[in-house]
Amino acid sequence: MGHGVRDIAGERFGKLVAVKRLGKRHGHVFWEFKCDCGTVKAIDYGNAKSGSVISCGCSRSDFEKRYRSVKRVRTEQSQKTLERHKKYREKFLEMYGRECRCCGEKNTEFLTIEHINGQKEGKEHSTQAYRKACCEYRPDVYEILCMNCNHAKGRYGYCPHDRNAVSRSGLNSEGIPLTS
Numbered sequence: 459m460g461h462g463v464r465d466i467a468g469e470r471f472g473k474l475v476a477v478k479r480l481g482k483r484h485g486h487v488f489w490e491f492k493c494d495c496g497t498v499k500a501i502d503y504g505n506a507k508s509g510s511v512i513s514c515g516c517s518r519s520d521f522e523k524r525y526r527s528v529k530r531v532r533t534e535q536s537q538k539t540l541e542r543h544k545k546y547r548e549k550f551l552e553m554y555g556r557e558c559r560c561c562g563e564k565n566t567e568f569l570t571i572e573h574i575n576g577q578k579e580g581k582e583h584s585t586q587a588y589r590k591a592c593c594e595y596r597p598d599v600y601e602i603l604c605m606n607c608n609h610a611k612g613r614y615g616y617c618p619h620d621r622n623a624v625s626r627s628g629l630n631s632e633g634i635p636l637t638s
Contacts, residue, residue: 466503472512474501539585546588547571553595554602560611561619563604572603572611 466476466489474491480500481488487503493514505511550571557564559572571587582590591600607617 471506472509473517474506474511474513476503476506543585543588546585546592549592550588550600551602553592554597554600557602558604558607559601560603560607560617563607565604568604568606569602570605570608572601572608574599574601 465479467478469476471491473494475494477490477492477498479487479489488500489503489506490498491501491506491514492498493516495514495516497514497516499514501511551566551569556566556569558569563569571584571591573587587600603611603617607619610617
């Protein structure tokens, strides 16, 4: 071996065992590695040493097989959760009127649940909120708002569509203080 070049023949890096030095290319030292699966491959020594390459590629396919299996199970669970959410949301919209209480929006894709006096307990998942609202009809606790009205109410404490609330806040609909 030349000056400053370490002989790593026989050393293991993940599933790879260094066989022989092949030389330099573009400033990188390449070695021939034999993988546990039997594949022989030329690999940059720096990548093997850092751990960014641990096999000929067979580990990646093993990982992908496991990942696809886990992902399929998660996807099935997610699908069931989504279906349950849609069922409760649909029931909620049916019970509470399918219209934004503030601006009258009727496009169901824009409508959402709103706690009239804010949420008392900690954050709850929207599916839980819809389920609770469907268990008993409570128009004093829950209402339907569109996303815009809901966002404004959460951010500013009122909705710009509600002119009385706007004037009580001392701000105009753009959030600028009213002058007398």
